[in-house]
Amino acid sequence: TQLLEQSPQFLSIQEGENLTVYCNSSSVFSSLQWYRQEPGEGPVLLVTVVTGGEVKKLKRLTFQFGDARKDSSLHITAAQPGDTGLYLCAGARGSGGSNYKLTFGKGTLLTVNP
């Protein structure tokens, strides 16, 4: 079983602060996805990173894929209350094959207080 360790599990910060969420594994992934989920809804895709060392930016969110494609980070600058939610990382293996699946981290529950 491949494990994807996500940390921290809970994070409560004040509006305007910066934060980083980490996903680490001993396994190599073909790609890694980051999702955001609000209560009672399905996860919404934020980004997919594919290439080792890749950095993608989405407004105040910066995503990085490790050089070895085993880890990833999500950095949020100047967090806002609207960023509150459950952030999930998911690593993909078996692309193009019948054994393709996503392995999810446990999630980071972020609360941004006004």
Place this chain on the structure above:
Amino acid sequence: GAVVSQHPSRVICKSGTSVKIECRSLDFQATTMFWYRQFPKQSLMLMATSNEGSKATYEQGVEKDKFLINHASLTLSTLTVTSAHPEDSSFYICSARRDSISDTQYFGPGTRLTVL
């Protein structure tokens, strides 16, 4: 876009009854769909992988006779929880893979099942 819908969004049923949940890809054909289960404040747990026209592949520990999956077309997969019990109460989420090349899955809005 890549939109996935689920129906119903919420269902309450009595213990012993069966419940069917539909997952549809609205604007693309999905050769592969996935069914997940999520407990409160926890991550998603993959239950099974559903391929159009073939039998679903279930994850270890998931009872295939209890959670029946049918993938009848490229835009529809169904999950039937048979003889539901209170411990089956959970948030069930489906996702669809757009093609065999992309790793990205697009998720439905989920179905909240409560078994009394």
